[in-house]
Amino acid sequence: MRYELYYWPTIQGRGEFVRLALEEAQAAYVDVARGLKKEGAGVPALLKLLDGKTVAQPPFAPPFLKAGPLIIGQTPNILLFLGQRHGLAPRSEAGRLWANQLQLTIADFIVEVHDTHHPIASGLYYEDQREEARRRAADFLEVRLSRYLGYFERLLAASPGKAAWLAGRSLTYPDLSLFQVVAGLRYAFPRAVQRFERKCPRVVELHDRVAARPRIAAYLASDRRIPFNEQGIFRHYPELDLA
Amino acid sequence: MRYELYYWPTIQGRGEFVRLALEEAQAAYVDVARGLKKEGAGVPALLKLLDGKTVAQPPFAPPFLKAGPLIIGQTPNILLFLGQRHGLAPRSEAGRLWANQLQLTIADFIVEVHDTHHPIASGLYYEDQREEARRRAADFLEVRLSRYLGYFERLLAASPGKAAWLAGRSLTYPDLSLFQVVAGLRYAFPRAVQRFERKCPRVVELHDRVAARPRIAAYLASDRRIPFNEQGIFRHYPELDLA
Numbered sequence: 250m251r252y253e254l255y256y257w258p259t260i261q262g263r264g265e266f267v268r269l270a271l272e273e274a275q276a277a278y279v280d281v282a283r284g285l286k287k288e289g290a291g292v293p294a295l296l297k298l299l300d301g302k303t304v305a306q307p308p309f310a311p312p313f314l315k316a317g318p319l320i321i322g323q324t325p326n327i328l329l330f331l332g333q334r335h336g337l338a339p340r341s342e343a344g345r346l347w348a349n350q351l352q353l354t355i356a357d358f359i360v361e362v363h364d365t366h367h368p369i370a371s372g373l374y375y376e377d378q379r380e381e382a383r384r385r386a387a388d389f390l391e392v393r394l395s396r397y398l399g400y401f402e403r404l405l406a407a408s409p410g411k412a413a414w415l416a417g418r419s420l421t422y423p424d425l426s427l428f429q430v431v432a433g434l435r436y437a438f439p440r441a442v443q444r445f446e447r448k449c450p451r452v453v454e455l456h457d458r459v460a461a462r463p464r465i466a467a468y469l470a471s472d473r474r475i476p477f478n479e480q481g482i483f484r485h486y487p488e489l490d491l492a
Numbered sequence: 493m494r495y496e497l498y499y500w501p502t503i504q505g506r507g508e509f510v511r512l513a514l515e516e517a518q519a520a521y522v523d524v525a526r527g528l529k530k531e532g533a534g535v536p537a538l539l540k541l542l543d544g545k546t547v548a549q550p551p552f553a554p555p556f557l558k559a560g561p562l563i564i565g566q567t568p569n570i571l572l573f574l575g576q577r578h579g580l581a582p583r584s585e586a587g588r589l590w591a592n593q594l595q596l597t598i599a600d601f602i603v604e605v606h607d608t609h610h611p612i613a614s615g616l617y618y619e620d621q622r623e624e625a626r627r628r629a630a631d632f633l634e635v636r637l638s639r640y641l642g643y644f645e646r647l648l649a650a651s652p653g654k655a656a657w658l659a660g661r662s663l664t665y666p667d668l669s670l671f672q673v674v675a676g677l678r679y680a681f682p683r684a685v686q687r688f689e690r691k692c693p694r695v696v697e698l699h700d701r702v703a704a705r706p707r708i709a710a711y712l713a714s715d716r717r718i719p720f721n722e723q724g725i726f727r728h729y730p731e732l733d734l735a
Contacts, residue, residue, distance in 0.1 A: 326592045
């Protein structure tokens with residue numbers, strides 16, 4: 250069976266957390282909305298499954314994953330499913346709940362990152378909420394960034410061994426997601442993050458370790474990895490970064 | 493075994509979604525932070541588990557649930573656990589993923605409700621972000637409210653039978669959460685919601701059906717139900733409602 254991933258074709262966005270898991274699992278998948286319209290793919294194929302006319306239980310929004318007869322929406326839910334199927338989650342119930350809990354905390358983190366450039370309305374342009382974005386981004390960099398990264402740093406510090414993972418002795422899907430968050434924060438807020446990285450060396454080291462894994466390194470070097478840009482979650486607006 | 497729920501003692505907040513599931517399940521639980529400090533309960537007991545010194549895998553934030561040796565954080569994760577244990581979730585894998593997906597969509601909805609009064613910083617007072625809140629609330633009422641409620645209305649409309657539930661033929665935990673969202677929206681935005689309810693009769697009917705269930709009705713009438721107030725997610729600031 251080949252998975253079908255449905256996500257906006259021009260951004261990493263939330264879909265990227267799913268792509269990283271699929272790549273690390275070496276799962277067969279097609280990134281449907283990046284395919285050709287004339288071959289039945291592209292954005293129309295995505296919109297068709299969203300509109301609820303052909304699907305009994307349509308997702309609220311992308312990303313969603315078609316796995317045979319299943320259509321699974323919501324990023325942490327897709328990862329819960331993939332993690333268990335592909336050895337990217339702990340095996341025990343307690344471990345799986347912990348991995349899901351970590352992923353949900355990362356999901357909260359991502360919402361706050363997104364809202365630094367869209368504090369008023371996701372349907373408005375950044376330019377129409379720039380003043381509010383300045384205020385929100387300042388609070389994010391001053392208060393929230395260290396709250397989240399400090400949390401993950403403490404978890405890794407408390408974990409036994411030098412090369413710690415977030416949930417157990419080997420890599421699980423929240424590790425892939427934390428890699429993506431660090432990569433995205435470096436893109437969006439290079440000045441703030443550079444100053445902050447000294448305070449969370451274990452998080453940075455985990456990022457580097459994930460990036461060096463053969464399948465992830467190959468993916469990052471491929472054209473399957475969409476570059477960061479100013480339409481995704483992590484956007485580089487210099488005026489929102491530290492001075 | 494008696495569950496221990498840890499949540500802020502003076503608000504419904506995210507903890508309420510867990511309380512509703514515990515009440516419907518008639519599970520034995522203690523709402524720890526509402527207990528007495530001199531008996532080892534109260535807010536200090538909550539903070540102790542958050543600080544990471546006594547717990548190997550501390551949660552990022554309340555609510556969290558102690559279930560024997562397990563400490564489970566993040567509302568949708570707690571409900572995933574309770575739903576399966578107490579017959580409040582579908583039995584099939586597909587059904588459980590669908591219930592989790594619904595709960596994650598409700599979680600996104602709740603973040604947007606919260607941010608109507610706190611668009612800039614959760615650590616600042618409402619009064620310090622009132623102008624931004626007006627803008628964000630207006631967009632929420634104009635665009636987002638109908639997007640979310642319309643989605644749930646369509647799901648219920650597509651479900652067979654007159655008295656539909658969101659996931660299968662009987663009540664599951666996302667139904668309890670949707671009840672709470674409707675109750676909260678009515679409190680926070682009475683004018684906007686009153687106008688909107690005609691467009692989502694099935695959602696309103698589901699709310700009423702949940703409220704009438706004997707265990708939920710008994711809970712709502714008890715002093716275990718904390719009244720809505722201006723410290724929680726759903727706050728009534730008349731200036732944010734429709735004119």
